[in-house]
Amino acid sequence: MFTDGLENAPKWTLFLGHFHPALLHLPIGFYTVLAVLEYLDSSKSGPRIGKACEIVLNYTAIVALIAAVLGILLALPGGYNETLLDRHRWLGSFASIFAFWLIVLRSWARSKRRNGFSVPYHSALAATLILLVVVGHDGGTLTHGSGYLTKHLPSPIKNLLGMESARDAAKGPITVKDADVYQDLIHPIFEETCIQCHGPDKSKGELRLDSFELAMLGGELGDTIVPGDPEASELIYRLHLEIDDDERMPPEGKPQPNEEQIAILEWWIQAGAIESGLIGDLEIPETVKSAMIAQLGEPAEAVAEEAVPEIEVPMLAWEEIESEIATLEQEPNIDILRVALNSPAVRVKGPFGDNKFDDEALAKLAPIATNIVELEIGFSEVTDKGLVAVADMPNLEKLYLQKTSITDDGLTHLANLPRLRYLNLYGTKVTDDALEHLVGLPRLKSLFVWETQISKSAAETFQERKLEATGVKAWQEEIDALKAKINAARILVDTGIETAD
Ligand code: HEC
Structure with missing residues (x-):
């Protein structure tokens, strides 16, 4: 039942399997409702709603079974991290089978006593809820990749939890010259647009792009990256297909690399798919160099955006410029x-x-x-x-x-x-x-x-002057003044206990 990597899984299995992500929310919701109802039913002053609990439990068992079967169908063609998929399938199956076991436990408990707390039933229900959290999280990781939940966690909290990566923590964009070809240029492109499906959690086409070595190993078709020959490289071929082509990478509807990024990947393969080296040390054609500058130089969204007064010159509505654009498009060079x-x-x-x-x-x-x-x-x-x-x-x-x-x-x-x-x-x-x-x-x-x-010195003076112009100097003075206020507000409480310095 748990086979995967099934090359020729019939189409209908996948069709049904695709409903798994939609349907799986029903058992999760039902289980949660069941827990609330059971709690109310067994508390002394609560309403007597044993019958409602029974009905919800029966439906839970049905939807959980359907969700599990659809999940198994979805996984048939494989392409997921096997360890994680295995765990998700086992635990997911348990979570659905447990519902039937809970029916047995419940009728047994209720045959003895009409309401009140039953150790076997209620603790089994609690255990199932905990299991659901694990199953749900694994399933989320299989579809969205690890780190999905914490990706947009505010940086200060990430720092506190020790989650910031070395590069993030280093702050500030690196200069183009000092950037490493693979780590700073190629890898981020894969990470942004490919790793979701070709990484540790999912490896579609048996291809992983999350490290240099794995990328060079290639996928099941082979010739993923042919050093020195972009035209023979499957990876480049796929990037150039029409967006609605079945083989197009990334598939339609997923975030796409821009032209600059594709040009960089092509150059990189042409240059022999170099594993490392500083960009400043390499011979790079002008067009690619400016693509690199665009790729590396894009700073994170400005934090101080709000500090700049908005000067609004409204744009013309699309309808007003549509015909102008059509005319301009006739020009061969625009x-x-x-x-x-x-x-x-x-x-x-x-x-x-x-x-x-x-x-x-x-x-x-x-x-x-x-x-x-x-x-x-x-x-x-x-x-x-x-x-x-x-x-x-x-x-x-x-x-x-x-x-x-x-x-x-x-x-x-x-x-x-x-x-x-x-x-x-x-x-x-x-x-x-x-x-x-x-x-x-x-x-x-x-x-x-x-x-x-x-000159470098002129550039530095320019940076300083821009800072002053933005008012950063003034902010710094304000911060210093506030710090002085904080210090002035501190009081001394002397307990006479010596601190172990
Ligand atoms: C939404 C998921 C998804 C994303 C994102 C994605 N791919 Fe794929 N990729 C697939 C699937 C599914 C296959 C297997 C089916 C096929 O060969 O078309 C595949 C296959 C491939 C193959 C063929 C592997 C082989 O040897 O069989 C290459 C090369 C490839 N992808 C490159 C890329 C690159 C490069 C990116 C990023 C720019 C990317 N993919 C992004 C889903 C994705």
Whole structure:
């Protein structure tokens, strides 16, 4: 009955099995209701509801049996952590069989006495409830992966429980140069989008991606990762399939890696699927480098978001720009993407390759300027002059200008963008003076100036000045003042007992 890894499990078994996650909540609820009713029934002053208990118990047995059978069907094709699955199946089966045993115990107890506490029955019921907690937790881990419940636990509590990982605790984004190829770049991509199904709890297609060694071992089809040959690698092949293709990875409806992440994975395999090495030490093509910067540089959502006054320039409604966008889409060098179905915000890209994006293309975006939140025109032919158009994009949050010919002068046009939080100037000719134009940007959170004329000391002064501008200095002074108040409020209580120092 407990077989798994059954290659050709009939389709109907899976069809029914998929109802397990929905149905299993019935026995859990019924058992809980039963416990409450039994408690009331056996307490001295409670209502006499023995008959109701009996009815609920009978239904509990039925739904528990159905849930268990469906669970067994669901597990037939395998692909779960075997130890955990085994435990879940055994304990789940017990929890459902126990319901029938409880029926026996109960009728036996009630044949002796119409109500009141019965040691065998009530303790068996309590034990079953405890068992349910374990079964439920294991089942949750099988579907959602371990750590699901605690994933969004606030950091201070995690710290208190000693749960923070080394990298989280280290705080702050690492610089691109010092990042390790596998640990900092590749692994996080797998973790974000694949490990849920290819990790310790579930290993679909017999593939695990939670460590370098396991990833290299590959899945049941083989050739998961062929070092030096992305085209022959099953992993890359799957990432490029249409989203509704049955073999597409991750499957439709699951969080997808973005284009940058896919480009990084491809490069990594091309470069021989390197196990470790600092990015700063490796030969990396420009396009991939900027993808890496995007991947590593994205800071966690700003904590102090609220501290910045909101300057609202409303976006045009989708209906108002829809036809403009259709016209712009005709241009070979403009790519427009709606960010989400429930928002009129758009992302604009100037594609690489022959159809270069230039100042003229940038100027054409004027009719939809208020709705642009991301503008990716790195590697394009945009110049300082063209950036005038960007000054009119009040909702712009991310701007990619890497490897363009822009200089300090061009940045004067960016000085008043109220929402800009990400600016990539990698490989441009900007100098220390450029920073002068950026101090006033209220929301700027990350700035990439790799391979520019900007000196380290100027960058550090800039960081300091931004801190001052945000008012962090003032907050620090307030904290110090409050600390002094706390100290002043302390009282001394001398017990005369010496402390063991
Ligand atoms: C929601 C679950 C899910 C997620 C998320 C997921 N996969 Fe899969 N994957 C599967 C299933 C199920 C199979 C087996 C069926 C098949 O081969 O299509 C599979 C199979 C594969 C295979 C073929 C393994 C073999 O040799 O048979 C590869 C390669 C793969 N996945 C890569 C990935 C990558 C890379 C990611 C992340 C970017 C990912 N998957 C995310 C469910 C998932």
